Amino acid sequence: MAQVLTILHAGALRMPIAQCTKLIKKLYGDLDVKLESYGSRACARQVREGKSVDILALADPVLFDKLLVPEYVANYYIFGNDQIVLAYDEFSRGSEEITAGNWFDILQREDVKFGRSDENLDPCGYRTLMVWQLAEKYYGRPDLFARLNDRCTGDKIYAKSSDLGSGILEGKLDYAFSYLCVTKQFGLKYVTLPERINLSNPAHAAYYQQASVALKGKTAQENTIQTGAPIEFAIALSKNAENPVMAKAFLDLVLSKQGQQVLENCGLIPY
Structure with a gap:
């Protein structure tokens, strides 16, 4: 039976995530990758509400700090920037x-x-x-x-x-x-x-x-202030990952030289 890898990502990352998905499926032929994309704050909100995912890729690392670490994500990796x-x-x-x-x-x-x-x-x-x-x-x-x-x-x-x-x-x-x-x-x-x-x-x-x-905070009753900063994108393993081994393999691919080339080809500036 094929392994399943679930990735929740920012809509802006649709192309680079899809390209990296093709690469990892070549390495693991029996892998079934399920992709979902929303705005990054919507992604974070879904995880906080109990959505089970293996990989979470967002368009702002601050969202990890404010909404997801340490309850839902142990740490994250900044992998590129944009304008x-x-x-x-x-x-x-x-x-x-x-x-x-x-x-x-x-x-x-x-x-x-x-x-x-x-x-x-x-x-x-x-x-x-x-x-x-x-x-x-x-x-x-x-x-x-x-x-x-x-x-x-x-x-x-x-x-x-x-x-x-x-x-x-x-x-x-x-x-x-x-x-x-x-x-x-x-x-x-x-x-x-x-x-x-x-x-x-x-x-x-x-x-x-x-x-x-x-902006709206962790709850409907809370507000938070977002301050201007250089644009960065970040990726993380979810603590509730059902396939942590394949999630780590995908994370390593994105952060590898091959993955960074994919990011650059898609218009990002890789770190």
Whole structure:
């Protein structure tokens, strides 16, 4: 009977996790790998509510610290980083003129629709809100955060970052704030934002800390403050793993040179 390996991961990691799954199945032919993806905060919440998984891969190591260690995960491993970009395609309104110096003006046009992910479900969501806060300071545009926030509501807020690419391709959105790796996976065009606001460079960590977002805590009655920091991705073995041997084999693969090459091919910067 085939062994089963259950992996719960951030939607942004869909492609690299799928590629690593193909590699481990070549090594262990009788292995049945089950993949599920959600926003990283939603993933963490499911584990806290009793979901049984072998591997957990999230888009922010802080979630392990705040929600999962030590009850559900003993430790975790940071394996790569990324940046927030503004994704679009050739049909997006204003796409022929948008740049890193005017994107905030394009997005405020009446006919332009842009989206982000939900900050309480997905780290890309709260990171997007941080980017807007930092952009207000960086470009010297008072009320920029409030203006962008007021225009991005309702059905323009998606459950996870990987849904945003589909929103653009389906014509529901002109633009979306997403990870570079996800944007590349969808083959979309993008505006690269300045390093001081795109959360990519550890050298600007102190600057990023000027941004913060209030989020739901461990329970519905609690709130927690998330402070700006460089984007990082992390992976861990679950304490309730039903197949700890194969889980460790998968973890080792992701952290190996072969796994790091997969991450790089998918648009991440491996550590």
